[in-house]
Amino acid sequence: MSASVGGFFKTALKRNILFTAGKCDTLKKDAIKRSLNQFQKYVSEHNYSLNRPLFDLWLTNKFWGTLTSGAGEAELQELQEAKDKLVEYNKLHQFMSYCSDLSDRTTLLMNREFANDPTNPLSIYRSSPHNEIDSLFPEIEGIIGAYYEVVDTVRDDPEWLYKVEAELGSHIAFLATSFCETSRDNLVEKSDVYKRFDMDKQKFFK
Secondary structure (H helix, E strand, O other), X not given: OOHHXXXXXXXXXXXXXXXXXXXXXXHHHHHHHOOOOOHHHHHHHOOHHHHHHHHHHHHHHHOHHHXXXXXXXXXXXXXXXXXXXXXXXXXXXXXXXXXXXXXXXXXXXXXXXXXXXXOOOOHHHHOOHHHOHHHHHXXXXXXXXXXXXXXXXXXXXXXXXXXXXXXXXXXXXXXXXXXXXXXXXXXHHHOHHHHHHHXXXXXXXX
């Protein structure tokens, strides 16, 4: 790469990174307004720009040496602040994407559990040993355990805790309470994570 082309690339890359970093606060506000259960769907269907900082952070990390080569103190500080904003946004995006994926997996398990309902006329066509309680429970236990890991992560932030419990928790609660009472009692006896949910479940059905 010639010096002139390299200089143009560096300038264009820096301008792009600073521009995206400058939009991160606005993008964060938009992202936070979205439901945890529908975040990935919203991004893919309505606002793909919420993914842009992820790519620019990748570029920043890949070409950090190029960006900072020969930079003065003020320019280095400007670049570092931009990078920090991209990193912070990336953490938020990953968190919300993880919650959205957890919600999608919950919906899938609910559909499989619904196949056991004898009042559902289509159950006969979807009957499978993979949809029976003994097969489903380890997966459901994993979902509930993952949910509580999220809860414990945000426990010290009341606003995020409320959002997680109201959006993701209420969705998972329908799955966790979909078994018959006898099955639920047995699950509480043998599963610590299910026992924790059993103690919390009233908050979802006020």
